[in-house]
Amino acid sequence: MDKNLEKGKSKNFILILESFIEKYKVPIAGVSALILLGLPFMGFSQYIMRIFIMIGIYSMLALGLNILTGYTGLVSLGHAGFYAIGAYTASLLSLKLGANFLVAAIGGAVLAAICGLLVSLPTLRLKGTYLSIVTLGFGEIVKMILINWDKVTNGTLGLKNIPRPSMFGLKLTLVNNGMYYLMLVLVALITLLCTLLIKSKIGRAFMSIKEDELAAIMMGIKTTRYKALAFVISAFITGITGAFYASMIGFIEPNSFTFDISTLIISIVIFGGMGTIRGMFLGSAILIAFPEVFRFLMDYRFVVYGLVLVLMMRFRPQGMLGWKSQMPYKLPKLVKESLKKNNKDNLKTQQI
């Protein structure tokens, strides 16, 4: 009884919160945009700005994994592999061929996406956990290749002096905040991509697979194809992020892409709320910022990431921001218009 009451209260709270946001969405969006755009002018040190950029990077990684794990229900333990492929491919393209950042990043993302497809194809008929293990194997194999293929990857020494992107003749750096703004643009684009996908038949197919795969099949959804698509999109996003990371940090080595990175991305997705976009930002902000804020916990940060997984599953599996919207379903504009018209017609006929 009490529990129900509590549930009702929290639902109510969510509804109030959501209505508030809906009502003031223009000012809220405006203020957030102003803050994000103005951050570099608020006198933060370069160190802090770098943390902001890392939060952006992990938001992108989380958004990428979220497509696969949050929406489609496939747990990948090998996203560090896609991240590495994006980073190495883009770096090599710009180091050896002098490709500019955009071309290099897209090259990295495309190769990551192709690998996503290759990983997904043989594994899609596997049940959840097996698939996770194969993705883990993939992540390790990528690392092994990076270490052993020294002719190209320079082995354990890694790649140095990865050039910073330059756009419109301007070299983007940390000092001129170009990297920060590039991060904002990428985060915005990836968020847009995710939103557009999720609010479509593609997103509904993803979610139906997570909810009940057999029922989805029986509705005619080609589940293997959609699972592969989820893999490809997820890997693509992760690959682009890898390219950005490499050019931001300037130096990569195989050990930048360990299993710990994969679990960190999962922790963010789960902490923020699987299957939500808002949660990814909160998740990465908190999990990336906390070891910096609590310096004494630096050594324990991977322990804390592990604890986050265990505690969230136990006490709040839906994640911090993982509530279900209590607002009415957003009907497409055309539908609203035609329903209105119908209502009017009905009224007219009633009046007659």
Add this chain to the structure above:
Amino acid sequence: MSGILTRNCVATVIIQQLFNGLALGMAYALIAVGYSLVFGILRLINFSHGAVYAFSAHIALLFVGLNFGIIPAIILSIVLTGILGVLIDKTALEPLRMNNSIPMASLITTIGMSNIIQNLLMIFFNTERKSFPAFFDFGMIKFGSVQVNSTQVVMFVVSLILLVFLTLIINKTKLGLAMRATEQNSKAASLMGINTNFVISATFFLGGASAAIAGVLISGYYQIVYPGMGFMVGLKAFAAAVLGGIGVLYGSVVGGLVVGVSESYAATFMGSSYRDSVAFIILILVLIIRPTGLFGKKDIKKV
């Protein structure tokens, strides 16, 4: 003359590596059994098992360092590791079962646990590789032209005895009966008065204890211990369990031996950097060709 000699050498190497592989494979089987037992009862792949294995080796090392003597150190490690297994279940997994959480929740929880254990080991024992005493080194034993290290013989024999012992527990004891009943249908088992939570704890204890024995054996063989050691070995054991058919005990033994031997051969003939990739290749091939493994049963899709 020299041709014959090389041919002889090759034959010797092949046999030598076979022994290496068999000894290692038996130890993998011991770890694989831990995956299999837990999977059989909970339909869960216990991701933290590799970290549990690493824990056991560090505990043994700790007690040896404290001058407990080798045998007491091993026994303590076995008991404490078994308890760690139970603790993982009691603190993290049992509450999820009570809440009827989705399967993904338990999987993620065990990943989290693995992270916690491994990183705590790193904090308390450093990330460096530490040397581990060669417990069972009594010199070389000759079989014709092939020399076998006594460590390997001990590893093989001890693992074999333990696996037989485990099989006996499962097939002949009351606890084993309860385990099998819980595996078939945990609800019905609990209605018949079986304390399923106890059975699950016992399973985790047995899994942890066998991992500890494997941990001591393998560490004694390589004479090296480090916090990340469980990751690769855990995966190899998992590959072994899947190859044999996860949930099938003797399958784990066959799987372990196949993984162990192919790893030895790969390291010898293709270079040691390929040592670790063999298990992945086996795992991926099995999952693609026959996901139920060699001896696993196929589930009928229920609608």
Add this chain to the structure above:
Amino acid sequence: MAYLKVNSITKQFGGLVAVDKVSFEVEKDEIVSIIGPNGAGKTTIFNMLTGVYGIDSGEITFDGTPIHNTMPQNIVDIGISRTFQNIRLFPNMRVIENVLVGTHIRTKYGFIDTLFRTPRYKREEAQKTLRAIEILNSIGLGNRINDYAQNLPYGEQRKVEIARAIATDAKIILLDEPAAGMNPQESEELLRFIRELRDKGYTIILIEHDMNVVMNISDRIYVIDHGKKIAEGLPADIAGNQQVIEAYLGGVKKDA
């Protein structure tokens, strides 16, 4: 030739013959019921019709084309859709989203349309949403479209499943115990709705336990017991059939 023709299909699980040379036919615009005791093999038949299981022998043809041993997705595409005995909705999705998943297979816009929100995307998305609302209205769930499926009472969840099956533009709808868990009034409404469906041109195959429902609604009935067809006919014939009564009363011996 019959609209749906099932010719001597057999399914074995290990040594157990779950369905043994069962044949039946369904004509267009008909309501046909398959009845039988628990474990008789009714749901297995549905699973074979919808491609969840392959068949070991026999054949199934729909409108003249063989459809056995094809992928479930293709069978939905051909025009056969179903509901499940234990409800299988997408519990954390809204009612309307559940039904929209049903329209998925008839929604033709692609990836590029989605990314760029092309007119095609907008048009189709609007059409399908309207269609979903229309179906939900007709089944009496018009006030529930915003709810999450898991929050609905049992009877309404069954209705959502039916709505979802209709949304695939199926020609034949297989209903697996649609009245289970409904109160008499609800099941009365459901019967009326199923009849309306038939009158609109849908063909219905029904598995049902509730004899009241079956006798009331069926045009014809097939009785299955132990994987075999033991009787077929009009409701009145079945009601008086000695073998059927025995099967239902639990194997009373003939000489008893």
